[in-house]
Every structure is written in C-alpha cells, then in structure tokens.
Amino acid sequence: MTQDSEFVGFVLDSLQPLGGVSARPMLGGWGIYKDGVMFALIAYDMLYFKVDGGNRAAYEDAGLPYFTYSDKGRPIRMPYCEAPSEGFDDAEVLCAWAREAYAAALRTRKVKRGQVKST
Helix, strand or coil, X not given: CCCCHHXXXXXXXXXXXXXXXXXXXXXXXXXXXXXXXXXXXXXXXXXXXXXXXXXXXXXXHHCCCEEEEEECCEEEEEEEEECCHHHHCCHHHHHHHHHHHHHHHHHHCCCCCCCCCCC
C-alpha cells in the first residue's frame, strides 16, 4: 500500500465540509475518520468508503468494487467499496457518499466494554 500524503491531503480537503475529518496511517495505507469513527480508507492510491446494508445498493448500482486483499492466497473482501470517480471532480458529490459511509460506520461500529452506543 502507499503512503501518498498528497492524495490523502486532497481527500481531506475535499471532505472538509463534513467537519471533524482526519487521517491516520494504518498498515501501509490510511484510515479516514470523522469524530474518531473510521468511515473510509485509502489503499493503493484509491479511496474506499464503508458499506453496509443501508448503502450497499448505491455501490452495486454504480458498479463500484469492494476493497479486497490477499491473505495466504485467499481473497479477503472488506466492507469498503471504491469511491465514485465523479466525486473527485465535485466535492459535494464526494461528501454525499462520505456522509452515507459515515452513517454506515456508525451503524456497524463495535462498542467497547463499558461504553454506550450512540446513534
């Protein structure tokens, strides 16, 4: 995976209207967070958004692939799909997809022992 901070900077600038968005390096890529909740990742110079039952159809309708990697020769599909290319030309479009990804991340996040899940 890449540590291309220029692309990460572009993504963070594009998502600035959401507020509270940051990036943290992880496993050679980057996790993208809003208010401490990871809702996207950057791997191999590609942006992927969190997907669940609430937003999966939009990604499938757009033909956007899942983030997959290989582990011991087996493909592993993660619950993140590629961001739509038109979002890189229009920050409003990218932010709309990001809002849905953030909502998916909130719906699916695991609560640590002793914490209360808020929605």
